[in-house]
Every structure is written in C-alpha cells, then in structure tokens.
Amino acid sequence: MRIGIDVGGTNTDAVLMDGTTVVSSTKTPTTPNVTDGITTALRGVIDESGIDVSAIDGVMIGTTHFTNAVVERKHLTETACIRLGLPATVCLPPMVDWPDELRDVIGGHYYLAHGGHEFDGREISAFDENEIRGIAQQIADKGIKAVAISSVFSPVNTVFEEQAAAIVQDVIPDASLTLSSSIGRIGLLERENAAIMNACLRELAIRTIEGFKSALETMNIDAPFYMSQNDGTLMNADFAKEYPVLTFASGPTNSMRGAAFLSGLKDAIVVDVGGTTTDIGVLQHGFPRVAALAVDIGGVRTNFRMPDTYSIGLGGGSIISTDPLQVGPQSVGYELTTKGRIFGGDVLTTTDIIVASGKEDIADQSKVADVAADLIAGVEDAIEEMVNIAVDRMKTSATPVPVIVVGGGSILIQRDVAGSSEMVKPDHYPVANAIGAAIAQVGGECDRIFSLAEMNRDEALEQAKAEASEKAVAAGADASSVEIVEVEEVPLAYLPGNATRIMVKAVGNLKEG
Amino acid sequence: MTTLREITHDDVLALAIGAGVLGTGGGGNTYLGRLRLERELNIQGHPCPVISADDVPDDALVCAVGTMGAPTVGVEKIMAGHEVALAVRALEKHLRQDMFAIVIGEIGGSNAIGPIVSALQLGLPVVDGDPMGRAFPELQMDTFMIYGVSPIPMALADSHENVVIFEHIQSALQAEAYARSLTIEMGGSAALVMPVMTGRDMKAAIIRDTLSLAIDIGKTVLHARETHIDPAQAIAEHTGGAVLFRGKIVDVERRTVKGFARGNMTLVGFGDGDDVMEIDFQNENLIARHNGEVVCTVPDLITIVDSEDGEPIGTESLRYGLRVAVLAMPAPDELKTPQALAVVGPSAFGYDDVIFKPLIATHS
Incomplete structure (x- = not known):
C-alpha cells in the first residue's frame, strides 16, 4: 500500500491507497513546523484504516514548502555562482534579473570563468583548471558552502560543469554543488537562476526531508519515501535533498495527475477549485501540458517545465460583493468554516450562495434563507462565465473535451462548462492532489x-x-x-x-x- | 510627438513594448535587451543622447548596427556585450574617419535596443530613426539598401573580438548570404555593422523618428493600463492606424520553409462566430483577410496584441484561445514607393496575386 501526502499552504492532505483503491483519506491544517502536520495526517489515514504500518510500501510527499521559502525569502543559504563562458556572456552576469532583496539574502556572489560551448559543440574557450581552482579558493575564503555552476550550452555538453565541480569539491570538500545542466534547459539565465535557487535551498531541503523522515519514524513506518516533482514523477528522498527546486510546481501537477487517475481520462481539462483560486490545466496523455514560456518564481525567471495553468480568483471562500455584483477575488480562504454565513459568520461567500440555491446541503442552510433569488442567479451566472472563459483560454482547439472538476471547492461547479464533452466530478475529488502524489x-x-x-x-x-x-x-x-x-x-x-x-x-x- | 533628446531608465520598458508593437509579430524577444540597456545605463551613469537625422552633417559618417543570427542561440550564448562597438571601432580605423552617430538597424523587436547599448559604450548619440520602421526578416529589406546605399564596407564581430570587414561585395543579397554563413562560424549569432554611410546618404533614405515612435507607443500602452482604457484603441489612435478585429485565436498552423517560420492563424469575433479574420505570417505578420477579403498587407504593419493589457504577441507565442486585438498601422511612406514595394511588398513574400492597397491614416 502507498500513502500520498500533499503539503499545501493551507491544508495537508493524505490518502492511503491499496493498488488503485483509496482506503482512507484525511485533510488537516498545515503546521508552521511541516513535520507535525505530516505526522497528524499520517496518523489520520493509518488510524482510520486500521492497517498495520508494515503493509506500507512507500510514502509519496508533494510540498510547496521550498517554493514558499523563495517567495518569502526565508531559510535561504548564502550561495556563490560560477559561470563558464568567457569571453561571452559578460554583459549579463549571474542574478542580473533577480529582485534586489532576494539577491541580497543569498549574498549575490558570482564568478565568471573561461569555458562554455557553442551551439554545435565547439568550445567557446578552453577550460582553465587554475582559474577554477583560484575561484574555488576565493569561495572557500568567504566560508561559502553552497555553489551553483553554469556553463554555456551545458545541456549540449556537460563536461565543463563536471570538471569545475570536481575542482571545487577538491578545494571545499564539504561544498554542496548544483550543476545547471542537471536542472534546466537551453536559456542560460533561466537555467542558471534555477541552479542558484537550488543551491540556496539545499540546506533547508536537508533539514525538511530529515523532518519528514522523523515523522515516518514516529509512526514506525520504515518504507522508503519519495518527493513529487514538477512533471508529476517521483524522486527518492536523497535525490530530493540535492534538487529541491524540482518540487516547485508539484502542487498543481499532483492535483491534475490525481484527476486523471480518478476519472480514468488521459486527455481532458482539469478544473481544480480551492478556497481562494481555481487553477485550470490541461491533461495530455495523462500528464499536465507544460508551459511554453518562462515561469516566474518569487520574482525570478526560470525555464522549468512547469504545468501550464491558468488561475482565476474563484474559490469556495470567494467573497460576494453586491452593487455592482462581484465574485472574488477576495476570499476568506481557510476561515470559510468560521466566517461563511452558513457556518454562523457574517461574510457572504460563493459556498453560501450554492447552499442557498438548494443545490448542496452543508452546515446550516437556514442562515442563508434570506438571500434573494436574483442574487443567487446572478452569482451562478458570474461563476459560470468565469469558468467558461478560463477553460476556453486553456483549450488547444474548438473540439469539445471532457472537464474534470476536483478540489475542496468543487461544489461551485454546478453547470456544464461550455465546450465540454462531459463533466466529471470523481469520487475523492477533494484529495485529488494527495492521490496524484501516491500514484506518481x-x-x-x-x-x-x-x-x-x-x-x-x-x-x-x-x-x-x-x-x-x-x-x-x-x-x-x-x-x-x-x-x-x-x-x-x-x-x-x-x-x-x-x-x-x-x-x-x-x-x-x-x-x- | 515630443522631440526625444535622450534615453533614460524611464524609457526602457516603454521602448521594449513599443519595439514589440512595431515588430509586427517578429523581431525576437526584447527581455535580454531590456536587461542589457538597464545595466549599461547604470554602468555609464548617464542617459543615451538622441539626435534627429537632420542634426547629422552631410559629410559626417554614421553606421547602422544590429545583431544577426538565431534567437535560440542568443538566449544561451549571451554576447560579451561590446561586439558592436568593436566592429564600429574597426571600421573607423579602416576608413580613417570617426563615426558621428549610431543608427538603429531595425526598430521592430529585439534589435531596437542593442544599438542604444552600443551607442552608450561608444560615447556616441543614437539617431532617431531606422531603415525599416518595423521588423523584416532579411538584410536587403531596408530603405538604405532599397535606395542605393552601398552595403560595404560592412563588419561582423564575435565575442572573441574577431572582427571581419567586407571591403567589396556585389549586392545586398550577397551581403546577406555571406554575413549569414560567417555568423554560423562566429557561433550562431554575431554583431553586424551595415551600412556605413555619410550623413547625406543616411538622410536621403532613413525613416525618421521611429525611436520616438516606439517609445511613445510603449508609453501609450503603459498609460492605458494605468488608466484602464483600451490599449489597442490607444495605439491605433496614436499611430493613425485602426483596430481591424477583436476576437479569439481558434487555429494556428505553422511550417518551416527555407529557415523561416511560416504559417497562418484564424480568429473569430467575440460574440459572432461567423466573423472571421485570417492572418498569414513569415516570422512577421504579412496579410490580414477579413471574411475572405484582404484588408491589410505588408509593408503596412499588422500586430496582434493582448486584448486586455496591450502586450504585443510574437508569432512564436500564438496559440488557440488567446484573446487579442488585431492592429493595423500604416507603413512609413519610404516603404510604399514602387522601388520599395518590389523588395518589401506582398510579391516579395510570394504573394503575386495580392496588390498592396495602403491603409489610409485615420487621423493626421
């Protein structure tokens, strides 16, 4: 059996799966100390199912923890970047397009060296061992241990980055190195940015993943555990310590993969309705379609293969304002269960409207009995239009395609989406993301x-x-x-x-x- | 139009947007160019002076500069940064005369920005104008070449500080072929200085004030965003053009022909599925047909912008579902003479059956 866990900004979801069957699932609040939330979630699915922990073959974890660290500029390590490509590339040095405060947090140290390749594999200039040794010594003198190495056209030829890494490791035996060729694609600045972000996250990654390990130990689980990556595939825990950036988009990817699994569909549009936003993505052959353009993370451009998603400010907690009628983008978010009208609060949300319409029966329907019929109709029309336009934006042709609805706010989608061939709201839709992690x-x-x-x-x-x-x-x-x-x-x-x-x-x- | 005297930090984003609009779907991405110009302005600590074409004395020397090569290479092997300056200095030495100013080789797309960086490095002013007024795919599609300025001497330079000067070449077409193969040897992208000319020759053929125009277009878009007015309409009003169509892209077909990205897109109107526009492109947008009837052709400018924020959309980024406005803007008069139309009109792109009917400016 496998356990899938999705550690989001608001909730930590977990599922226990036996083959393709969902045995149990749980949703708990994410804790500041991620380990505690995971322990609670693990306990939830194990206790509910009553299984013996020895029956667990693997635990798959998806997390936005590292993305949040970059966005919040927290827990990042001082890092140096060595770029091989002289005499080319001088005009745009490493981190040139970073927000100043993020560059300052990690120190902004960079070194340009000879090396690099042309598009056809010729060397731009010869590799200079003494030059790299000198740079490594300067980095050692500063006491920096995190080093990112990039070389022009390294996706075509990795040898210079590897040679430089060997020398740096020799000079600084406990250095933790990230090679750009092992992370990104053609596009020097974006690939190098990803390598530097990875380097500055590795200490945090080691701490966090050790924390996950101790959560498993607390629960007496000795099965291997894996982290889910941007592209919906897994990496083992030791690999994840080396490549934390590869988890950056695992959240949307897992929910789309989970949607594919739960619905049995391989080509479809996925509408993931959360508390504050709705993310729309496209499944192609069972995997998320990848964004063609550069993706910004915390203000830094990268060329990761991230799922191509389009987000709108519509969720189960979206606030309704009248005169003029507006749905979202403000949301009560995770406070829905205290602030929403049906839960005794005084904020009118999309969830209240759906309950007022009589289409769903949650909490106390009587608290929204006073909502006018034309307001209900107006909000339902507005939601329909928002979703229709967003889905249409993501389609690649006019041909109708199936639409899969998942996520905690799925009750908002009561009408068929325009251009859909069928509407699917599968079982276990609120925890599709954790399921996506489990089946990766x-x-x-x-x-x-x-x-x-x-x-x-x-x-x-x-x-x-x-x-x-x-x-x-x-x-x-x-x-x-x-x-x-x-x-x-x-x-x-x-x-x-x-x-x-x-x-x-x-x-x-x-x-x- | 206000007279542009210098380029400062405040102009960089506007220039990038405006160059994108004048790029008519081609001309490459302006992101790296923007970074380079912002950095060079910081290094130099002063703005780049801009002069009008008529400020250049008849006997002074000026040269048009740009970058040649594959955009895919340019984003990986970023240039050293001073290649153009080196080639300009080599030509000055060769001709034993200093340059008076730098001319932008192409105002559409990424090539609009690099020359300003080079002018800053050389300590020279940049001329407000260019020989295309937009983007075109080949070297000979340039008013200097069309109106008889000699392509030589021309120079190419690479990041290794290799500089090659062409002292004699038979035609602009051959210049294109030689420059293209040398660019490959230089690593797939190279600095190009062509042509070198006197102030007199430059003034006879240049399209004036296109740098001002690009920045004004960019500022118009930024202002429209801030004040929540329609950016496409604002650009049309500013350029004497028109919004030809508003709708959604429903189909994009592409093929690579002789190294160029050719293709066509189909759009349908918002609210009226029978209202259709089709646009053919070869790197740049070439011909727009509205319900089957030709409504705008090259050399007039056809640019697709995002219907909400007015951001120009390159032909490489077109895809189903984008909500866009199609802008048509009249080409400068210099591109509409019979001599020019033979080089940049519909027939030059293989449309022998399409007659160029100029857009009429919608305001003065």
Missing part, C-alpha cells in the same frame, strides 16, 4: 541540439529516446515499464546542418522493493 511514476528527460547533418532524424530520435529511458531507470523506474510520453522537435531557424532541438520524456513505474 518516475521519469527521465533528454533535451539537446542534434545536428541532422551528422546523423539522420531517426537516429537522433532513437538516441534521444534511449538517453531519456536510461535516465528514468537511473531515477528508479522498472526498465520493463518505461515508455516515451513526450517527443518535441524544434528546427532551429537560421542555423545550418539542420540543427534541431529534440526533447524527449520517458516515464515508468516505480521499481518495487
């Missing part, structure tokens, strides 16, 4: 520029697929279950030799035992 697979990626003058397209594709599959197996996938789920080819305009960027993603089931 493991994956691997290849993203490189191939010269189709040197090999034909089929050979290049085969090579990319083999690389992605190998990475999936290295990440813990059962080799026999690995399949290619995404292939993208981008011919590069204005370049000769048919230079083509090929991106392949492979996923497989987690190897048991």
Whole structure:
C-alpha cells in the first residue's frame, strides 16, 4: 500500500491507497513546523484504516514548502555562482534579473570563468583548471558552502560543469554543488537562476526531508519515501535533498495527475477549485501540458517545465460583493468554516450562495434563507462565465473535451462548462492532489541540439529516446515499464546542418522493493 | 510627438513594448535587451543622447548596427556585450574617419535596443530613426539598401573580438548570404555593422523618428493600463492606424520553409462566430483577410496584441484561445514607393496575386 501526502499552504492532505483503491483519506491544517502536520495526517489515514504500518510500501510527499521559502525569502543559504563562458556572456552576469532583496539574502556572489560551448559543440574557450581552482579558493575564503555552476550550452555538453565541480569539491570538500545542466534547459539565465535557487535551498531541503523522515519514524513506518516533482514523477528522498527546486510546481501537477487517475481520462481539462483560486490545466496523455514560456518564481525567471495553468480568483471562500455584483477575488480562504454565513459568520461567500440555491446541503442552510433569488442567479451566472472563459483560454482547439472538476471547492461547479464533452466530478475529488502524489511514476528527460547533418532524424530520435529511458531507470523506474510520453522537435531557424532541438520524456513505474 | 533628446531608465520598458508593437509579430524577444540597456545605463551613469537625422552633417559618417543570427542561440550564448562597438571601432580605423552617430538597424523587436547599448559604450548619440520602421526578416529589406546605399564596407564581430570587414561585395543579397554563413562560424549569432554611410546618404533614405515612435507607443500602452482604457484603441489612435478585429485565436498552423517560420492563424469575433479574420505570417505578420477579403498587407504593419493589457504577441507565442486585438498601422511612406514595394511588398513574400492597397491614416 502507498500513502500520498500533499503539503499545501493551507491544508495537508493524505490518502492511503491499496493498488488503485483509496482506503482512507484525511485533510488537516498545515503546521508552521511541516513535520507535525505530516505526522497528524499520517496518523489520520493509518488510524482510520486500521492497517498495520508494515503493509506500507512507500510514502509519496508533494510540498510547496521550498517554493514558499523563495517567495518569502526565508531559510535561504548564502550561495556563490560560477559561470563558464568567457569571453561571452559578460554583459549579463549571474542574478542580473533577480529582485534586489532576494539577491541580497543569498549574498549575490558570482564568478565568471573561461569555458562554455557553442551551439554545435565547439568550445567557446578552453577550460582553465587554475582559474577554477583560484575561484574555488576565493569561495572557500568567504566560508561559502553552497555553489551553483553554469556553463554555456551545458545541456549540449556537460563536461565543463563536471570538471569545475570536481575542482571545487577538491578545494571545499564539504561544498554542496548544483550543476545547471542537471536542472534546466537551453536559456542560460533561466537555467542558471534555477541552479542558484537550488543551491540556496539545499540546506533547508536537508533539514525538511530529515523532518519528514522523523515523522515516518514516529509512526514506525520504515518504507522508503519519495518527493513529487514538477512533471508529476517521483524522486527518492536523497535525490530530493540535492534538487529541491524540482518540487516547485508539484502542487498543481499532483492535483491534475490525481484527476486523471480518478476519472480514468488521459486527455481532458482539469478544473481544480480551492478556497481562494481555481487553477485550470490541461491533461495530455495523462500528464499536465507544460508551459511554453518562462515561469516566474518569487520574482525570478526560470525555464522549468512547469504545468501550464491558468488561475482565476474563484474559490469556495470567494467573497460576494453586491452593487455592482462581484465574485472574488477576495476570499476568506481557510476561515470559510468560521466566517461563511452558513457556518454562523457574517461574510457572504460563493459556498453560501450554492447552499442557498438548494443545490448542496452543508452546515446550516437556514442562515442563508434570506438571500434573494436574483442574487443567487446572478452569482451562478458570474461563476459560470468565469469558468467558461478560463477553460476556453486553456483549450488547444474548438473540439469539445471532457472537464474534470476536483478540489475542496468543487461544489461551485454546478453547470456544464461550455465546450465540454462531459463533466466529471470523481469520487475523492477533494484529495485529488494527495492521490496524484501516491500514484506518481518516475521519469527521465533528454533535451539537446542534434545536428541532422551528422546523423539522420531517426537516429537522433532513437538516441534521444534511449538517453531519456536510461535516465528514468537511473531515477528508479522498472526498465520493463518505461515508455516515451513526450517527443518535441524544434528546427532551429537560421542555423545550418539542420540543427534541431529534440526533447524527449520517458516515464515508468516505480521499481518495487 | 515630443522631440526625444535622450534615453533614460524611464524609457526602457516603454521602448521594449513599443519595439514589440512595431515588430509586427517578429523581431525576437526584447527581455535580454531590456536587461542589457538597464545595466549599461547604470554602468555609464548617464542617459543615451538622441539626435534627429537632420542634426547629422552631410559629410559626417554614421553606421547602422544590429545583431544577426538565431534567437535560440542568443538566449544561451549571451554576447560579451561590446561586439558592436568593436566592429564600429574597426571600421573607423579602416576608413580613417570617426563615426558621428549610431543608427538603429531595425526598430521592430529585439534589435531596437542593442544599438542604444552600443551607442552608450561608444560615447556616441543614437539617431532617431531606422531603415525599416518595423521588423523584416532579411538584410536587403531596408530603405538604405532599397535606395542605393552601398552595403560595404560592412563588419561582423564575435565575442572573441574577431572582427571581419567586407571591403567589396556585389549586392545586398550577397551581403546577406555571406554575413549569414560567417555568423554560423562566429557561433550562431554575431554583431553586424551595415551600412556605413555619410550623413547625406543616411538622410536621403532613413525613416525618421521611429525611436520616438516606439517609445511613445510603449508609453501609450503603459498609460492605458494605468488608466484602464483600451490599449489597442490607444495605439491605433496614436499611430493613425485602426483596430481591424477583436476576437479569439481558434487555429494556428505553422511550417518551416527555407529557415523561416511560416504559417497562418484564424480568429473569430467575440460574440459572432461567423466573423472571421485570417492572418498569414513569415516570422512577421504579412496579410490580414477579413471574411475572405484582404484588408491589410505588408509593408503596412499588422500586430496582434493582448486584448486586455496591450502586450504585443510574437508569432512564436500564438496559440488557440488567446484573446487579442488585431492592429493595423500604416507603413512609413519610404516603404510604399514602387522601388520599395518590389523588395518589401506582398510579391516579395510570394504573394503575386495580392496588390498592396495602403491603409489610409485615420487621423493626421
């Protein structure tokens, strides 16, 4: 059996699953000390089901903890960045586009060195061991242990970053290193930004993941545990200590993966209604569609593969104002159960309206008996329009597609969404995110520029697929279950030799035992 | 239009937006350019002076500058930053005459911003004007080339401080071909200085005041956002153009032909599914048809902007579901002569059956 846990900003959700069956589930408030919330959630699902903890094969945790650390500028470690690419790239040094206060928090230390590659694999300049050794010594003298290393076109050739890492490790034996090539894609600043953020989060990651481990120990669970990543696949706990940034978008990803699992649909629109916002995303082949543009995290541009979601200010706690009629974006959020009218409060929310309409029966319906029929109709129309427009924005064609509704605020969606072929509100919809964590697979990626003058397209594709599959197996996938789920080819305009960027993603089931 | 005297920090965002609007869907992303200009203004500690074309003496030398190459390379191998300045200095040495000012090679898209960075480094003013008034995909689509300015001497430079000067070349088309292959050798993107010319030749062919126009358009958009008025309508009023259509993108089809991203998009009107606009593009937007009838063609400008915030949308970012306004803006007169239309009119992009009918400015 598996336990899936989603640690959100407001709630920590947990589910216990036996194969594809949900045995028990729970929702508890997230605690400032994340470990306590997780312990409570674990106790909740285990006690409710009455199972023996030895029956648990694995625990999968999704968390927004590291994203919040960057957004709130808290718990970040002083970090140095070494970039290899001289004489190129001087005009935009590392962290040039960071908000000042975030750069200041981590010290803003950077060093430019020779190295780097051209798009076709030629060296920009030779690697200079003495130069790197000198830089490493300066970093050691400052007492900095967190180091990010980036090199131009390292997604095409990783060797310079690896050589530099070996030297830094030699000079600073207890340094914790992040290589940009192991995290991001083409786009130097964005990839380097991700590497620096990762480096400054690693101490926090080690503490947090040790905290998760001790929560499991408290509950006498000795099964391995995993963290969910941006793309809906898992990483083991030790890997997560090295790559905390890979958890940044695990929240929306897990809820979409959970929606796919619960509904059995692989291609659909997912409408995840929370307390304050509704996130709309698109499932393609059972995975979230990835955003094409750069994604900002705490004011820093990155090129992570994040799910392409569109958020609107509509949730179960959205406040209704009249004259003129407006739904949200202000919300009572997690205080719905004290401030909402049906719960005895004095704020009129979307949830109150749905109860007043008689379509749902929650708490005390009599407290909203005075709400006028035309107000109810007006709010229902407004919700319908907000959702219709948002869903339409995310569609890739005019063809009707299934719409899956999940999340704690799902009761708001009472009408069919325009352009939907069917409306699905699956069982266990409030904890879809924890289910998404529980069922996650493991994956691997290849993203490189191939010269189709040197090999034909089929050979290049085969090579990319083999690389992605190998990475999936290295990440813990059962080799026999690995399949290619995404292939993208981008011919590069204005370049000769048919230079083509090929991106392949492979996923497989987690190897048991 | 107010006379632009200098570029300061306050102009950078407006310039990036305005250059995007004049980019007509092409010209590349302005994000890195914006960062570079903000940083260079900090380093230099003073604004970049701007002069009008007519401030340049007849016998003084000026040169147009820009970056050539694949945008995908430019976002990874960021330039050293002084490549253009090096090429300009090499040409000065070669010609034994100093430059008087820098001319922007292309006001549409990312190439609008780099020349200002270079002018700051060189300590030269930048001329308020350019030879395109928008973005175009090829070197010869430029009023300097169209009106007979010689492409040589021209220079390319890379991050290794390699500088190549072309002393003789037969035609603007050959200049394009040679520059393109040298750019590959230089790592896929390179600084380009072309043409070098006298003040007299520059004044005879340049499109005036396009830098002012770009910044004004950007400020119009920023002002519209602050005051919650319709940005598309505000741009149209400012440029003497028109909002051709408002609606939603329902289809985008793309194919790569000879290294260019060609394709077309279909939009339907808000509230009226039978009201349809189709737009063809090749890097830039070329032809707009409203319910089957051609309503705007290159060289007039067709730009797609977000219907809510007026942000220009590049052809690479088009996708189903975007809610947009389609802007048409009249091309400068310099692009509408028979001589110019042969190079930048519909037929130059393979539309032999489409006749260019100029948009008429909706206000003076």
